[in-house]
Amino acid sequence: ETRADVEEILKDAQARAAAIKVSAEEEADRATTHTINQEASAANLVVKRQVLNAQKVLLDQVYSASLAAVGDLPPEFHEKALTDLLKRAAKEIKKGTVHTNERDIPVAEGIISRLKTLSGYAVGDPVEIPGGIIVESIDGELQLDFSYSTFLDEIWESALKDASDILFT
Known part of the structure; x- marks a missing residue:
């Protein structure tokens, strides 16, 4: 009877441990997905900022070239x-x-x-x-x-x- 109680307690403990393990894995997956999404968003923002800066440099060059072209008429x-x-x-x-x-x-x-x-x-x-x-x-x-x-x-x-x-x- 004691052995049966011990086995029952061990089964319950293993079931709870398995549930905790599954819950921890799900939480780790969510945290990983969240971190990946944040990093991807940050990288996209950096790329967008670099593109906008490059466009501004190009527009400034066009402006200067336009002014010079008018002066050279x-x-x-x-x-x-x-x-x-x-x-x-x-x-x-x-x-x-x-x-x-x-x-x-x-x-x-x-x-x-x-x-x-x-x-x-x-x-x-x-x-x-x-x-x-x-x-x-x-x-x-x-x-x-x-x-x-x-x-x-x-x-x-x-x-x-x-x-x-x-x-x-």
């Missing part, structure tokens, strides 16, 4: 652009100082001397811009930035998503 383009920009500026500022890059100073001087509507304008010191003009009123209270980089920034902001979609899809 023929002199006739710059003369026409400056003429149009000066006419536009004259509608807002009647008398002022025109700043442009070193390359375009003679062009701006020629346009100002040629157009009567720009008689209140004088060419000021050169500025570090790729092209275009910056016009400052005589009293210094109003400044118009018609530089190529400002126009490109406006276009860039409005079309960045479209450009990104074209480049990266």
Whole structure:
């Protein structure tokens, strides 16, 4: 009878040990799956961050190349652009100082001397811009930035998503 009780107790202990073992294995499998999923998510995030950084570098290169390409356009383009920009500026500022890059100073001087509507304008010191003009009123209270980089920034902001979609899809 004692032997039967001992065997019964041992059977129960073995059954509980087997159940604990199965439960521990299931918990270990869940923990392993959870850890693997976390590591995969972290790796995906790192890859996505690297891709986004590479795309940003590429977009910055495209921006710089675009600005350089506009700056490298023929002199006739710059003369026409400056003429149009000066006419536009004259509608807002009647008398002022025109700043442009070193390359375009003679062009701006020629346009100002040629157009009567720009008689209140004088060419000021050169500025570090790729092209275009910056016009400052005589009293210094109003400044118009018609530089190529400002126009490109406006276009860039409005079309960045479209450009990104074209480049990266």
